[in-house]
Each structure stands twice: as C-alpha cells, then as structure tokens.
Amino acid sequence: xxxxxxxxxxxxxxxxAELLCLSQQIDRSERPEDLANILTPIVDRSHGALxxxxxxxxxxxTICADFALQDSYANDLQDLSCDAYSELTNLRDRLNGFDEQxxxxxxxxxxxxxxxxxxRPW
Numbered sequence: 001x002x003x004x005x006x007x008x009x010x011x012x013x014x015x016x017a018e019l020l021c022l023s024q025q026i027d028r029s030e031r032p033e034d035l036a037n038i039l040t041p042i043v044d045r046s047h048g049a050l051x052x053x054x055x056x057x058x059x060x061x062t063i064c065a066d067f068a069l070q071d072s073y074a075n076d077l078q079d080l081s082c083d084a085y086s087e088l089t090n091l092r093d094r095l096n097g098f099d100e101q102x103x104x105x106x107x108x109x110x111x112x113x114x115x116x117x118x119x120r121p122w
Contacts (some may be wrong), residue, residue, distance in 0.1 A: 037099075043098045044099075
C-alpha cells in the first residue's frame, strides 16, 4: 500500500478555495433539490466533510496526549481539540439528514429573486 503525500500549504489553499466555491454554489442554488445535492457530501454522517473535520481534531487530541509528557501545555491543546471534536460531532449528528429535508419540498419550489425577498427577522 502506498502512503499518500503530505498536504502542502498550497493544498490547504486549494481546499480553502474549493470551500469558497462551494459557498458560492450554495448561494446559486435555485431549488431545494440543488441544495440537497450540495449538502449531502458535507453532512453525511459517515463520510461527510463535517465527519472528516471532526476526525482531524480527534487525531490532534491523540497527538497532544503524546506531547503532554514533555510539555504540560499540550494538555490544554488536547482539551481544546477534544472540545472541537465533540462540538463537531454534535453538529454532524444534528445535521444528519439535513440534506434529505430539502428533498421533501414540492418540485416546483424555487428561490425568490434577490430584489423581492422579504427582510430577515434576525
């Protein structure tokens, strides 16, 4: 089995750029089904982006535990990483099926044009 290459700073920038494109794609969604299709790879409980980001913080927490014997500050970072993991998994669980909720709309539902939208109450 070959080992994957390390992610370079340029790779992280590419991920960031893709997230921006994803946000723009969401903003251009005209129908609930469009939004559902975009959300599925984000909120999927087993393989979605939220799940994978949570896993990153789980690994960071484990690594911090290894560092803690040499520097007690690692305990604080481990706690923060555990909190991030916990909050992300809670969010992932809350949003599980969020995409499917957008598939329940009538097929003829579309967005209101920007200039005609009512003001948001928040």
